[in-house]
């Protein structure tokens with residue numbers, strides 16, 4: 001399934017990388033981000049090693065920051081889609097403003113199709129709390145001028161999906 | 168919408184090219200996106216669920232409101248457009264806000280929100296790229312999903328240059344980048360954000376929004392107040408129903424498997440100071456939901472597919488083919504949302520090809536609703552007489568056609584064809600030649616016995632009544648003869664009832680339902696009187712009328728409805744009836760036996776192409792039989808052309824009402840025929856024959872257009 005996910009995600013313009021250890025993922029991020037500031041969105045403590053490796057951007061800097069780092073609740077293999085829980089508007093704005101969005105995805109959370117993600121969505125939406133869930137598939141795109149597909153309108157121009165194998 | 172506007176769109180070469188390219192690319196992308204998806208199953212589920220919603224809409228509105236408000240949203244139910252505009256303005260005022268930043272919402276176009284707010288001193292900024300282009304140009308969308316499909320990059324460059332104060336080249340990536348930069352500050356400084364919504368889930372109070380650009384996420388995130396303006400018919404009972412809609416939408420809209428972003432929003436998120444207002448727009452929908460005939464229109468999910476496949480939309484675009492909502496469904500809902508006066512002209516633009524029905528995400532009988540709506544609009548003067556008195560009276564109508572034979576003589580050109588139609592009919596026939604009215608209609612030939620059955624008439628044969636239809640009877644008597652003789656050679660006993668009348672379709676399509684009903688009753692009596700086994704037609708439009716429309720027309724009359732049911736069971740198209748003799752080797756007693764065709768070696772067979780008549784393919788669901796009949800009885804090979812089932816542009820009186828559109832639709836058909844490289848096109852409809860033959864002849868092409876019956880008869884007579 002991870003293979004199908006990667007293929008589908010790449011088909012819509014995502015960059016997919018697979019890592020067998022957190023340290024490898026960190027190396028990839030270091031190469032990419034170098035010393036730049038990162039807007040962090042919805043990154044639980046289990047990813048502290050990655051989160052704390054880069055200087056965090058202040059929310060007022062989000063419109064200028066190049067990188068946003070976050071994690072997905074699940075992946076959908078059929079379409080290469082990520083399920084993101086974006087309940088916090090500050091973090092959410094980071095995922096929508098930054099030109100490069102980096103998302104961590106655990107291999108074990110990849111589901112076959114939209115329908116199989118319904119219980120997850122349902123649980124989040126039926127719970128007593130408010131929610132903002134996003135199914136994200138590839139970078140931001142438009143075909144509004146002469147129907148020519150163009151990547152990166154208002155949202156990220158690049159979507160990097162970092163799959164953590166065995167996790 | 169006047170003739171000049173139609174002409175202007177036809178002559179807009181960019182628009183034409185854009186729509187044509189889209190029409191060619193869309194079906195390919197859609198088919199790919201639908202791979203592995205049970206489209207029929209999916210759309211049946213959507214249709215059922217949405218119909219269920221309409222039956223208990225007030226209840227679901229209450230449930231949605233309850234759940235959304237439990238999550239902290241405020242729901243405003245707005246009965247009218249004005250009501251919605253005022254409500255949104257009030258929300259802005261409460262925030263002391265004067266700048267509204269928007270993502271795409273067709274409902275906002277429907278209530279003309281920008282116009283209203285700007286008069287109140289509120290600045291509105293569209294951030295969907297297509298919508299922004301339209302806003303800068305001061306126009307309205309010409310497509311529900313691709314609002315600016317009619318604008319080329321040069322026009323966009325000019326608009327963006329003016330808006331940004333920079334000189335921008337007509338280069339798409341540069342333009343998109345410029346828009347990103349220009350609209351960024353809008354997102355960051357907009358005080359209130361407005362979005363539409365694709366679904367509103369009653370069961371948990373969440374709304375769902377799909378976009379590709381990512382602007383909806385910014386609009387619903389950065390400003391602290393989010394207003395979602397949603398048509399009340401977007402309510403679905405639960406998440407499963409919502410996912411069905413979200414699954415089909417992108418596939419049907421643009422041929423994408425899924426949009427880049429699909430968001431579910433339940434209540435305001437982010438704590439203190441954050442607000443979510445959901446404006447549920449009624450604007451006639453609650454009333455329409457109760458309409459037994461037209462409520463179906465509200466099950467639309469706004470995928471835009473009905474425009475994508477429409478041959479008329481492809482020619483004139485959405486500024487002509489629709490009002491605010493465009494395409495087939497635009498024609499249907501405009502009268503209910505914007506008034507019948509806005510709909511009168513556009514309802515006539517549909518040619519009735521039913522392509523839209525085939526792709527509709529909610530399985531709506533769009534074409535049927537358009538026809539039924541014509542009954543409710545004002546009819547042109549003189550139409551009452553034409554249909555009510557003239558066509559219903561067989562002697563009068565046929566007398567006039569005979570007179571036309573004499574009157575047309577001076578107009579006949581080379582080969583006896585007519586380039587200008589005299590008399591009642593329009594002289595502007597859009598650059599195609601027409602066949603003349605025959606000296607003797609088939610009904611006269613039958614009477615004189617010059618078309619006698621070549622075979623003995625044993626009683627054991629199945630009895631067939633031949634319903635020719637007016638066009639074949641008076642213009643193509645030779646096709647009638649070919650049909651009758653070939654069916655007899657196939658073992659049927661065929662007779663022609665002299666009292667048959669026009670099938671009533673021209674009246675029905677012009678909105679004269681009463682007249683159509685009268686004709687239906689008269690025809691039923693004639694056709695059931697003789698206790699035949701089958702009724703055969705050679706015109707699919709007549710088949711649709713006899714087999715399907717009579718049932719609908721006579722729904723309220725138990726006695727005639729029962730008769731219509733009986734008739735419907737017996738009505739078949741020529742190819743269907745001929746196909747019944749395939750494979751059995753049985754041509755019936757008294758015929759010359761079988762095996763005549765199968766003896767022809769493959770290489771010696773002529774290769775032809777086949778044009779599917781709209782009313783045969785989509786009206787009757789028949790497309791295999793004609794091909795089998797041609798292969799096995801006429802002994803030909805078939806090389807399929809591109810878009811073999813796309814309308815030829817005839818549409819009965821349509822080609823006289825809108826000759827220019829008709830000619831453009833025909834042009835596409837001719838190109839596809841010529842590309843197939845054959846010398847014969849087979850059709851199963853005299854209307855298609857007349858249209859395509861006239862078009863090819865005007866081009867000086869030598870490709871012949873033949874009715875299947877002619878090709879079969881020719882072969883069987885050998």
Ligand code: SF4
Pocket residue numbers: 473476477478479480494495516517518519520521522523524533534
């Ligand atoms: S029936 Fe044909 S012409 Fe009419 S709206 Fe549908 S696709 Fe268009």
Ligand code: SF4
Pocket residue numbers: 466467468469470471472473474494495496523526527528529530531533
């Ligand atoms: S009528 Fe059907 S095809 Fe047309 S927009 Fe609505 S759902 Fe789509």
